[in-house]
Amino acid sequence: MKHILPLNQKARRLWAMVAQSRQQAVALTQDPPPTEYPFGCTTIFAPGWEVDSSGGTNGLCQPIERDLYDCYHTCYWPAQVPDGVTNAPSWTASCGAPMNDWKSIDLVFP
Amino acid sequence: MRLRTVLHRRFHDEHGTAFVYVTPSAAILALDGLAGQLVAGFDVPDGVDDADFVAQHADPAEARRALGDLVDLGVIRPVDEVRPPAAQLPPMPFPLATLVLNVTNKCNLSCTYCYEYGADKIATPAAPGEKRVSRMTEDTARQSIDFLLRSSAERPQVSITFFGGETLLNFPAIRAAVDYAEQQAKAVRKRVHYSLTTNATLLTDEVIDFLTTHRFGITISIDGDAGEQDRHRVWKSGAGSFADMEPRIRKLIATNKERKGRPIGARVTVTRGAKSVIDTYRFLTGDLGFDEVGFAPVTAGPDRTWALGDQGYENLLAEFSTLAEDYVAAAAAGRAHGFANLGDLLRELHQGIHKAHPCGAGLGLLGVSTEGELGLCHRFVESKDHALGSVRKGLDEGKRTAFLEQAHVDHKTDCRVCFAKPLCAGGCYHEAHVRYGDATRANLHYCEWIRGFVDLGLKTYARILRANPKFFARYESS
Numbered sequence: 001m002k003h004i005l006p007l008n009q010k011a012r013r014l015w016a017m018v019a020q021s022r023q024q025a026v027a028l029t030q031d032p033p034p035t036e037y038p039f040g041c042t043t044i045f046a047p048g049w050e051v052d053s054s055g056g057t058n059g060l061c062q063p064i065e066r067d068l069y070d071c072y073h074t075c076y077w078p079a080q081v082p083d084g085v086t087n088a089p090s091w092t093a094s095c096g097a098p099m100n101d102w103k104s105i106d107l108v109f110p
Numbered sequence: 111m112r113l114r115t116v117l118h119r120r121f122h123d124e125h126g127t128a129f130v131y132v133t134p135s136a137a138i139l140a141l142d143g144l145a146g147q148l149v150a151g152f153d154v155p156d157g158v159d160d161a162d163f164v165a166q167h168a169d170p171a172e173a174r175r176a177l178g179d180l181v182d183l184g185v186i187r188p189v190d191e192v193r194p195p196a197a198q199l200p201p202m203p204f205p206l207a208t209l210v211l212n213v214t215n216k217c218n219l220s221c222t223y224c225y226e227y228g229a230d231k232i233a234t235p236a237a238p239g240e241k242r243v244s245r246m247t248e249d250t251a252r253q254s255i256d257f258l259l260r261s262s263a264e265r266p267q268v269s270i271t272f273f274g275g276e277t278l279l280n281f282p283a284i285r286a287a288v289d290y291a292e293q294q295a296k297a298v299r300k301r302v303h304y305s306l307t308t309n310a311t312l313l314t315d316e317v318i319d320f321l322t323t324h325r326f327g328i329t330i331s332i333d334g335d336a337g338e339q340d341r342h343r344v345w346k347s348g349a350g351s352f353a354d355m356e357p358r359i360r361k362l363i364a365t366n367k368e369r370k371g372r373p374i375g376a377r378v379t380v381t382r383g384a385k386s387v388i389d390t391y392r393f394l395t396g397d398l399g400f401d402e403v404g405f406a407p408v409t410a411g412p413d414r415t416w417a418l419g420d421q422g423y424e425n426l427l428a429e430f431s432t433l434a435e436d437y438v439a440a441a442a443a444g445r446a447h448g449f450a451n452l453g454d455l456l457r458e459l460h461q462g463i464h465k466a467h468p469c470g471a472g473l474g475l476l477g478v479s480t481e482g483e484l485g486l487c488h489r490f491v492e493s494k495d496h497a498l499g500s501v502r503k504g505l506d507e508g509k510r511t512a513f514l515e516q517a518h519v520d521h522k523t524d525c526r527v528c529f530a531k532p533l534c535a536g537g538c539y540h541e542a543h544v545r546y547g548d549a550t551r552a553n554l555h556y557c558e559w560i561r562g563f564v565d566l567g568l569k570t571y572a573r574i575l576r577a578n579p580k581f582f583a584r585y586e587s588s
Contacts (some may be wrong), residue, residue: 003145003176004183007129007575009586010462011137011183018182 112157205263233492373401404450
């Protein structure tokens with residue numbers, strides 16, 4: 001808006017509304033953006049380490065290697081292990097059965 | 111398509127910058143040369159064809175772009191555009207925010223121009239044998255508080271204003287109301303703000319201590335220095351009241367400053383032949399120490415000798431604009447200025463206030479008579495024709511809604527063509543009642559004055575924005 005300057009509070013609000021509706025109008029003329037599916041830690045509900053998602057204890061981290069995958073795939077503890085969402089998607093590719101060959105999972109150097 | 115500039119007011123500052131106040135939205139815009147040309151060019155009753163206008167312009171692409179902005183902002187619109195339906199009332203029952211308690215209708219002064227006792231009084235005379243209560247009882251005061259708290263819905267804060275007559279003639283009722291309100295408000299977790307208007311003649315040390323302790327917003331009715339005050343504000347004997355009130359006012363202001371109380375305001379009634387408002391302003395703020403001064407032209411029938419004639423309104427406007435210079439200088443330096451009329455107008459302009467009704471009377475505010483009867487505001491409480499129920503039986507919602515519907519600015523035909531209607535909305539109900547015998551009529555006798563004052567406000571607004579762009583942040587609400 002090169003030629004007009006909104007001065008009072010009401011004018012500024014009106015202009016914000018106009019600017020917003022213009023953006024929406026532009027969006028309608030474009031191809032729809034690719035649908036984004038939720039991914040990572042937002043998709044699961046982990047109640048914690050005391051009970052599993054069914055309320056029992058069977059699904060808890062047994063063996064402990066499972067813990068690693070919970071943290072890795074779902075970003076449960078993304079600071080403690082490499083995250084599988086963006087930075088290290090193939091971290092466990094060399095390891096088909098972690099109970100047997102967890103040692104083949106290597107370190108990640110950022 | 112034929113387009114036309116909507117109802118508006120164009121104005122310029124001293125540097126030649128063009129501005130427009132857009133009436134339907136109450137927006138204020140600064141315009142460059144091209145936008146100014148468009149707003150003026152489309153300001154034709156039958157409208158102008160947009161394609162023709164743009165094609166004839168030196169820079170059609172730029173003109174088209176600026177026109178698009180003005181159309182989207184609602185400044186220029188299609189001639190045959192269907193108008194949105196008239197604004198309705200807010201959802202009723204509208205929660206109360208303020209109750210004005212007329213704690214007495216007696217006064218110890220006999221001001222010649224008083225609308226309460228003089229020829230312009232609105233009160234219905236007592237029927238033969240009827241006994242009127244001249245002082246509000248403490249019970250009625252407490253019942254008023256209950257009524258306010260129960261009618262204020264979810265509002266976190268309510269206000270109680272004490273009025274008269276001379277308010278302080280019934281100090282016991284004020285004290286009882288405040289004590290009770292403190293206790294009751296605590297129980298329902300609301301804050302209460304108190305204010306009062308007085309003629310200052312009864313400000314004893316005890317009263318001053320009470321008012322400043324409870325952080326009252328205090329307004330003193332005073333017309334200026336001894337010469338001004340004693341022209342109309344006289345005792346029953348006819349003697350002037352200045353000498354009696356002056357030391358009390360000084361004491362009040364000093365105590366209030368010491369206790370960091372709320373600003374204390376002077377309310378000056380402007381009558382024919384009054385001294386210039388500039389001198390009065392300087393005396394009241396400089397000499398007596400008031401924080402704010404508001405000037406109100408006297409409410410009176412046109413034949414009264416003290417009524418302001420056309421010339422009087424014109425002079426008043428010229429003096430207001432001189433006082434506005436002071437305001438601009440203070441604002442440029444980041445200081446508040448006590449010229450209350452202009453301060454209120456600038457706040458409304460900055461926020462973009464758009465009123466469907468001239469004031470909150472009957473909406474968020476009601477008056478209570480000494481007997482506990484409800485009225486539109488304190489000026490209407492003694493009038494049976496305008497009665498709206500009582501604090502005991504409750505508010506007559508049907509009558510309230512009917513009045514507000516009728517008093518809506520869209521029903522005031524004369525206001526339709528006025529650029530200032532978002533701020534004025536037809537003016538004071540009581541003033542209209544005194545002039546025309548109908549509270550819902552527009553006050554046509556001071557239209558020119560209102561428009562002149564709003565013009566002054568708009569120009570002052572633009573000047574202050576240039577001098578100190580941050581000044582108005584104090585008025586911003588989220």
